[in-house]
Amino acid sequence: MIILKILRINQLEKESLKNNLMKFSPQKYSLPDLSMQPFIDANEIWDILKNTTSSKTAVDKIIAKSLSKQRLNLTEVAVLINATDTASIQAIKEGAKTLKKNVYGNRIVLFAPLYIGNKCQNNCSYCGFRTSNKDAVRKTLDDQEIINEIEALEDNGQKRLVLVYGEHQDYSPEYIANTVKLAYGVKKGNGEIRRVNINAAPMDIEGFKIVKEAGIGTFQIFQETYHPEAYANYHLGGKKANFENRLTSLDRAQEAGIDDVGIGVLFGLYDWRYEVLALVRHTNHLEACYNVGPHTISFPRIKEASGFVANPNYLVSDNDFTKLIAILRLAVPYTGMILTAREPAKLRDEIIQYGVSQIDGGTKIELGAYSKTLNETQNLNKGQFKVNDERSLNEIVNELLDKEMIPSFCTACYRLGRTGEHFMEFSVPGFIKKCCTPNATLTLAEYLIDYADESTAEKGWKLIQKTVDETENKKLKKSLKERIERVKAGERDLIY
Ligand code: SAM
Ligand code: SF4
Numbered sequence: 429m430i431i432l433k434i435l436r437i438n439q440l441e442k443e444s445l446k447n448n449l450m451k452f453s454p455q456k457y458s459l460p461d462l463s464m465q466p467f468i469d470a471n472e473i474w475d476i477l478k479n480t481t482s483s484k485t486a487v488d489k490i491i492a493k494s495l496s497k498q499r500l501n502l503t504e505v506a507v508l509i510n511a512t513d514t515a516s517i518q519a520i521k522e523g524a525k526t527l528k529k530n531v532y533g534n535r536i537v538l539f540a541p542l543y544i545g546n547k548c549q550n551n552c553s554y555c556g557f558r559t560s561n562k563d564a565v566r567k568t569l570d571d572q573e574i575i576n577e578i579e580a581l582e583d584n585g586q587k588r589l590v591l592v593y594g595e596h597q598d599y600s601p602e603y604i605a606n607t608v609k610l611a612y613g614v615k616k617g618n619g620e621i622r623r624v625n626i627n628a629a630p631m632d633i634e635g636f637k638i639v640k641e642a643g644i645g646t647f648q649i650f651q652e653t654y655h656p657e658a659y660a661n662y663h664l665g666g667k668k669a670n671f672e673n674r675l676t677s678l679d680r681a682q683e684a685g686i687d688d689v690g691i692g693v694l695f696g697l698y699d700w701r702y703e704v705l706a707l708v709r710h711t712n713h714l715e716a717c718y719n720v721g722p723h724t725i726s727f728p729r730i731k732e733a734s735g736f737v738a739n740p741n742y743l744v745s746d747n748d749f750t751k752l753i754a755i756l757r758l759a760v761p762y763t764g765m766i767l768t769a770r771e772p773a774k775l776r777d778e779i780i781q782y783g784v785s786q787i788d789g790g791t792k793i794e795l796g797a798y799s800k801t802l803n804e805t806q807n808l809n810k811g812q813f814k815v816n817d818e819r820s821l822n823e824i825v826n827e828l829l830d831k832e833m834i835p836s837f838c839t840a841c842y843r844l845g846r847t848g849e850h851f852m853e854f855s856v857p858g859f860i861k862k863c864c865t866p867n868a869t870l871t872l873a874e875y876l877i878d879y880a881d882e883s884t885a886e887k888g889w890k891l892i893q894k895t896v897d898e899t900e901n902k903k904l905k906k907s908l909k910e911r912i913e914r915v916k917a918g919e920r921d922l923i924y
Contacts (some may be wrong), residue, residue, distance in 0.1 A: 452499035454712050461716035464679045466672050468654050473502075473705050480506035487516040491523035494758040495530070497854065505708050505759045509701045509752075517751055524754035524782040527761055532853060533860050535836045535868045536828055537786040538821065539588035539625070540581055541768075543795050544569055544607055546812065548594030550629075550666030552652070554694065556733040556812045557594045559666065563734055567795045568598060574607060575614050576799040582619025584790050584798075584821045585879035587837040587871065589621055590648065592793075595629035595668060604628055605642035612643065618878045618920055622839040625690070629667070630677030636684030645842050646723050649677050650692030654706030658698040679717065687847050688723040689714070690766070695744045695752075696730030704752050708759050723847075724764040724786065725756055731770050731813040750779055757783025762854035769817040776817055777827070790821035822884055825875065829887040834895065836868035837875060840923040861901070863924045866908050869895050870922055873915045 458469045480503055490504045500508075508520055545568030548557040556564060569577065581589065591607060593599045608624045625646040626639065639647070653659050656671050663669040678689040691710050693703040711721045729749060730738050744752070757765060767776055767784040769791035776787060792798050793815055819827070825835045840863065841847070853859055869892055876888040892912065899905040911922045 452501070452715075454716065455501050455503065457709075461713045463683065463717040464676050466675055467713040468656070468675060468706060468709060470655055470657075470702075473654075473702055473709065476502050476506050477509065477701055477705060480510055482507045482510040482512070482516065484511075484513065484516050484519070487511050487519055491519060491758060494761055495523060495527055497531075497761060499761070500708075500759045502705055502708060502712075505705055505755065508755045508758065509704055520751060520758065521754045521782055524757040527757055528781065528783045528785075531761060531860075532785060533834075533865060534832060535834045535838075535864060536780065536784070537588070537764075537836045537838065538586075538789045538824070539590060539623075539786060540584075540586045540788055540798075540821070541590045541592050541627075541791060541793060542574075542577055542581065542611075542798070543592045543793050543812070544574065545596070545599060546594050546795060547596035547598055548666075549597070550595050550668040551664040552668060553662050553664060554697065554730055554733055554736050554738070556736075560664075561734055569795060571610060573796055573799075574610055577796065578611055578614040578621060579616045579619070580798040582614065582616045582621070583879075585619075585825075585837070585875045586790070586821065587621060588623045588625070588645075588839060590625040590627050590646075590788075593626075593628040595666065599628065601631055601635035601638040605638050608639070608642040608644055618874070620921075622837075622921070623842055627690075630674055631680065633680050633684045636681045636686055640684055640686050644686070645839075646688040646690045647678070647681050647686050648690030648692065648724070648726065649674065649681075650690075650694060650726060650728070651675060651706075651710070652694040653697040654693065654703060654710070655698045662697055678714065678722075682714070682718045687718065687720055688842070690724040690726060691722045692726030692728065692766075694728050694730055695749070696738055696742055698742055700742070700744045700748055700752055704755055704759075707756065711760050711763070721760060722763055724766050725760065726766045726768070727753060727756070728768060728770050731816070733813045746775060749775075750782060753779055753784065754782040769815050770813065772816040773819055777831075780833075787824070789819070789824040791815055791817070822879070822881055825880065826884040826887065829884065829891055832891060832894075834865070834868045834891060835872055835875070836864075837871035838864065838867040838923075840867045844923065861899075862904065865895060865899075866904065866911075866924045869908065870911055870915060873912050874920055877916065 458472050459467050461467055486507050490507055494500055546557045547566050548559055551558045551560050611621050611624050623645040626644050627648040630649055651674060659671045681689050693707055715721045729744055764785045765783050766786045767779060769788050793812055828835045853864060872888055873892055876885045896908055899908060
């Protein structure tokens, strides 16, 4: 099944892909994987967790399996989750670091969230936008305000956005599709948005089709918690209170032809060990039904939001958070992993090395904040939760360069119809060297010329030179040098 999907992804790569297929034997589940049918059995997940013991030897064996590019099954993931001794945890972190380095190289993709509207008919107790929060000033950006925001984002150098919406009748599929088209249409100077992802409420198949038509990248829907009873405790009204409707929503997206989907958990609502296993179970479900796993996994941790008091038993410590990210990297090695500015800068810098592939930069979540000055921002209504990394995009780029990581604004795969790009990065030998690194380098060159300050530009050009020098393939090296010169001469959007 997986083979068919891969062949559809990119005919040209099929021979190498065949040689690099993941050897994955899923377990038998009490709820079989049927499309648009629930697939989470909470007792089963707990049984696996409770009946699995961990040892350093077992952990090492499982890490070796993952490093040989094989997907882990739920029992193996549970062994990693249950590892509590220092040596095993260190091995898990080192394993994730090695996997990231070997498979993905040193790129980090950058994006920004853009909140379009905070009207919401749901009552998620943890969210500042919930309908019962009477302190929230409700607002939807009008077209001109969206244009202003996107121009401001383009002026900062952003090329990739995730548009975020509350769940409200005003935010229909048609409305969302229009905002996506609007975003693609805004061009300022050399600025343009080349990929628009969506984080919005689940739709029916027809709705997903309408949004797909607008040319979206990934559609993200986070389950928040995969535990049905915990879910019921937090979701106190509106459509989102229906656990199964949300659980099967990305199946409907797939049925509508959206094969780049993003899953996620809001860590801090329920036991993190259960949620990690459930994320892998969701991945297995998508693979079984649609021959492709999620494009990205997100792992927001619950942050302070107006009037919400979290259950201290479920708050995830920094150490457990780092461990769970490393486990996810090892468990689903071909999937993009997103770490947002909900987390403080220092922790983000530390965690990136364990497998994160995308971060947001220069994030503002108050409606209309990108186009406002700082003083004006103080007067904007409160965001959905508290952002903890307030660095500008330029500061983040500068600091990534210090670590010799290539900040990338690449959108090539999506625009060349190469969906499933993370799978290719993972499984096509040479794909990273042939496509991802040169594309990251060219988009960085664009950024340095158009938007960077002096210090960032100096560091950036040094890293670009180093990357060119280290390009082994002579033909590619020559072509990359030529293209960098073309970018310097004013051309943009040259992609491999
Ligand atoms: N309204 C849509 C929904 O609920 O799916 C999409 C937008 S919602 C604003 C995006 C995500 O923000 C949610 O899925 C949730 O995981 C996260 N979120 C909500 N409240 C949060 C909080 N207090 N701290 C951190 N993340 C939060
Ligand atoms: Fe509304 Fe989404 Fe917030 Fe829930 S998480 S209250 S659905 S915006």
